Amino acid sequence: xxxxxxxxxxxxxxxxxxxxxxxxxxxxxxxxxxxxxxxxxxxxxxxxxxxxxxxxxxxxxxxxxxxxxxxxxxxxxxxxxxxxxxxxxxxxxxxxxxxxxxxxxxxxxxxxxxxxxxxxxxxxxxxxxxxxxxxxxxxxxxxxxxxxxxxxxxxxxxxx
Numbered sequence: 001x002x003x004x005x006x007x008x009x010x011x012x013x014x015x016x017x018x019x020x021x022x023x024x025x026x027x028x029x030x031x032x033x034x035x036x037x038x039x040x041x042x043x044x045x046x047x048x049x050x051x052x053x054x055x056x057x058x059x060x061x062x063x064x065x066x067x068x069x070x071x072x073x074x075x076x077x078x079x080x081x082x083x084x085x086x087x088x089x090x091x092x093x094x095x096x097x098x099x100x101x102x103x104x105x106x107x108x109x110x111x112x113x114x115x116x117x118x119x120x121x122x123x124x125x126x127x128x129x130x131x132x133x134x135x136x137x138x139x140x141x142x143x144x145x146x147x148x149x150x151x152x153x154x155x156x157x158x159x160x
Contacts, residue, residue, distance in 0.1 A: 002068065002097055005080040007088050008104040011036065012049040012056060015104060015148055016081055021054045023149040026079040029056045032064040032091060033083055054079070061090055068095040085125075085132035092141050100142035103133075103156065119159060122147055130160055 003024040008016060011031050021029065029050050036042045037060040050056035059067060067073060068080070068091070080098075082088050088101050107116045107124025116124035123145060125133070133156055137143050143156040 001074050001076065002078045002080055002095070002099065004100055004102050005082060005088055005091055005098055006102045006104055007082055007085060007106050009083045009106050009109050011081050011083055012046045016079070017049055017051050017054075019148050020079060021051055024077070024079055026054050026077040028076050028078045029054050030064060030068070030078055030080045031056065031058045031082075032061060032080060032087055033058070034060045037063070061087070061094075064091070065094045085129045085136070089132045089135055092136050092139055098141060100144065101136055103143070103145045104147050120145070133160060 003026055004020075006016065006020065011033065012029060016029070031046055036046060036058050043058040046058055047056045057067075064080075068078070074097075080091065082091065084106070085103075092098050092101065103123055105122045107126075107129070108122075114126045114128065116126050116129070118124050133143060137157050145154040145156055145159070146152070
């Protein structure tokens, strides 16, 4: 079962590996990123960043769609991590049972999609990013900003 999809341009790092995996009680971290899936060094680095309590799997979008729609995935506790709103939109359009999309850190490093507007200290969005998030919200998926679990949750539709 997918517990959450997190948009975080750093993919697996301290907040994801140590804080979110513990908070959500997951046993799998699935990174959905075409670039990382096709780069053996990046794949290896991301797997090393995962905690011992959660197996990390790095997949391209098509393989992730297949795996996450497999009925056997329902027996797992999964945190999916993507590095853009566009990748999150792909997932919510192609995978059933995604309860929410959480945005942590996005937009500082990503230079695609044109100029970005600062939403807060950790999120910078282009018009394309905003459009993708609005589409996710329109599909009925809870979409929120929360850097770490002990901070307040902010509903993204209230700040777009």
